[in-house]
Amino acid sequence: MTATDPYDVIGIGIGPFNLGMAALLDPVDHVKAAFFDETAEFNWHPGMLIEGADLQVPFLADLVTFADPMSPYTFVNYLHKQNRLHKFFFFNRFDIPRTEYNHYAQWVAGQLGSCxxxxxxxxxxxxxxxGEQLYEVVVEDREAKVIERYFTRHVVMGTGSVPLVPDGFDQFPVEDVVHTSQYLCHRDTFDKAENILVVGSGQSAAEVFLDLLQRQHSFDYRLHWITRSPGFFQLESGKVGQEIFSPDYVDYFHDLPFEKREEELPNLYHIRNGVEEKTLHEIYDLLYHKSIGEDRAPVTVRASSDVESIDVNDNGHYTVTCRQWMEEKEYRIMADKIVLATGYKPNIPGWLEKFSDVMEWEDDKRFKVTRDYRLVFKDDRPNNFFTITNIEHSHGAGATNLGLAVYRNMKIINEIAGEEVYPEQSGTVFQSFGTPEESE
Structure with missing residues (x-):
C-alpha cells in the first residue's frame, strides 16, 4: 500500500497473538491489514514440541473462538477439515498436544493472504x-534481498520474546549449553553424554527433564536437575485462582497504580509459573520405578541452588559451579551437556528507541500502555501504536496467556475499526476484584 492508499493496520511479528488478529480481521472487509514475520513459515516453539507435551490452556483458547465460535478458523473446524473430529471425540480431553496446536496454527496461517x-x-x-499522519514500515524481503516500504494508519507490535540466557553462558557451543527453546534441535547430540544438567524448575524444565529421564534407559548418562527456587512446585490450577486470566481481572489490575501492580506480580507466581501436576506425577513415578533394586538411581534433583558459572575443564567437559543459597555453600557438577530453562525476555526492536522521547514511561524500562493496548504518546497523535509485547507490568500475569489473546485482539480490532466489530463481554467470572460497588 502507498501513502495515498495505506493499510489500516500492519502487524509486526506473526506469533499466535497476531495470527489470531489476522484470522479475526479476515472477514472484516473495511479494515485492510498486513502482517509480517521474518521467519520462513509459522512455527511455534519448535524446539519444545516434545512428543506427549500438552498445551497448558484448553483448546477453546484457540485463535478465534472467544470472539467468534462460528469462525472457519476455530480449532474444532480444523479437526473437522483434517478428519480428526471423531479421533478427538474419543481422545476425550480438554487440553491438546502442543504439536497439534502448532499444526492448527500453521493450517490457519496457510489460508490467510494477509500473513x-x-x-x-x-x-x-x-x-x-x-496533513495526514501515517506510519512508514520498512520491510526486508529475506529471499529476494530487497527493501519494501508500506504505509499504515496503525501498527501492532507483536514481536514476542527471546530466550533469556544469563550473562557469560552464551559463549559456549550451542549444542552443549542449550536454551530450552532449542532443545529438540540438539537433543540427538546428548545421547553420548556422561552427565546432563537441566537448570530451572518451570514447565519447560520439567518437560525436558522428563524427556531425558524417559530416554535414559537407552543411554548411559547421569541426569542432574537443579533450580534456584526453594522447591519444585506444582502450578496452581484451582478454578477460582485461574480467574485472574480473565478480562475482569485485567480491568482491575490495569487500574491499579504502577507501584501496586509491581507488588502484585510476585504474589501471582504460583499461578503463572510452576509445573503441571500431571508432569510432576510422571517424573516421580518414573524416578520410583528407576529406584527399584538400586541404592540410588543415576539422577540428582536439588533445589535452592544458583548456577554461578560454567567453565571448560581439562577433559573438555564442563565444570558448573553452583551455590546452595540457603546454606551459603558452593558445590560443583561435572557435565557434558547443559539445558538452560531460564525463561524469556521481551523482544523489543531497536527501531522503537526513536520513539522513546515522545512516549510516556512507567519507569526507565517499561512504557505506559492503555487498557486497550495502545502505547501512550506525549503528542496527541491520531494513529495508534498497539503493543502485545512487554505488557506484564500493565496488564498483569495473563499478559502472555493464550486464553486472553482473543480478547486482546477484540479490543484492538474494535479500536481500529471505530466500531464494535466483536462485542466485548464483562462479568465473565464468578469472582469480583477490587472494592464492591455501593449497590452491592
Missing part, C-alpha cells in the same frame, strides 16, 4: 504528507 513470512521489519517511522 507474509520471510519479511523482516527493519524500521518503523512517523510519516506525514499533506
Amino acid at each position: 507474509h513470512f520471510g519479511k523482516r521489519v527493519t524500521d518503523v517511522k512517523d510519516y506525514k504528507k499533506e
Whole structure:
C-alpha cells in the first residue's frame, strides 16, 4: 500500500497473538491489514514440541473462538477439515498436544493472504504528507534481498520474546549449553553424554527433564536437575485462582497504580509459573520405578541452588559451579551437556528507541500502555501504536496467556475499526476484584 492508499493496520511479528488478529480481521472487509514475520513459515516453539507435551490452556483458547465460535478458523473446524473430529471425540480431553496446536496454527496461517513470512521489519517511522499522519514500515524481503516500504494508519507490535540466557553462558557451543527453546534441535547430540544438567524448575524444565529421564534407559548418562527456587512446585490450577486470566481481572489490575501492580506480580507466581501436576506425577513415578533394586538411581534433583558459572575443564567437559543459597555453600557438577530453562525476555526492536522521547514511561524500562493496548504518546497523535509485547507490568500475569489473546485482539480490532466489530463481554467470572460497588 502507498501513502495515498495505506493499510489500516500492519502487524509486526506473526506469533499466535497476531495470527489470531489476522484470522479475526479476515472477514472484516473495511479494515485492510498486513502482517509480517521474518521467519520462513509459522512455527511455534519448535524446539519444545516434545512428543506427549500438552498445551497448558484448553483448546477453546484457540485463535478465534472467544470472539467468534462460528469462525472457519476455530480449532474444532480444523479437526473437522483434517478428519480428526471423531479421533478427538474419543481422545476425550480438554487440553491438546502442543504439536497439534502448532499444526492448527500453521493450517490457519496457510489460508490467510494477509500473513507474509520471510519479511523482516527493519524500521518503523512517523510519516506525514499533506496533513495526514501515517506510519512508514520498512520491510526486508529475506529471499529476494530487497527493501519494501508500506504505509499504515496503525501498527501492532507483536514481536514476542527471546530466550533469556544469563550473562557469560552464551559463549559456549550451542549444542552443549542449550536454551530450552532449542532443545529438540540438539537433543540427538546428548545421547553420548556422561552427565546432563537441566537448570530451572518451570514447565519447560520439567518437560525436558522428563524427556531425558524417559530416554535414559537407552543411554548411559547421569541426569542432574537443579533450580534456584526453594522447591519444585506444582502450578496452581484451582478454578477460582485461574480467574485472574480473565478480562475482569485485567480491568482491575490495569487500574491499579504502577507501584501496586509491581507488588502484585510476585504474589501471582504460583499461578503463572510452576509445573503441571500431571508432569510432576510422571517424573516421580518414573524416578520410583528407576529406584527399584538400586541404592540410588543415576539422577540428582536439588533445589535452592544458583548456577554461578560454567567453565571448560581439562577433559573438555564442563565444570558448573553452583551455590546452595540457603546454606551459603558452593558445590560443583561435572557435565557434558547443559539445558538452560531460564525463561524469556521481551523482544523489543531497536527501531522503537526513536520513539522513546515522545512516549510516556512507567519507569526507565517499561512504557505506559492503555487498557486497550495502545502505547501512550506525549503528542496527541491520531494513529495508534498497539503493543502485545512487554505488557506484564500493565496488564498483569495473563499478559502472555493464550486464553486472553482473543480478547486482546477484540479490543484492538474494535479500536481500529471505530466500531464494535466483536462485542466485548464483562462479568465473565464468578469472582469480583477490587472494592464492591455501593449497590452491592
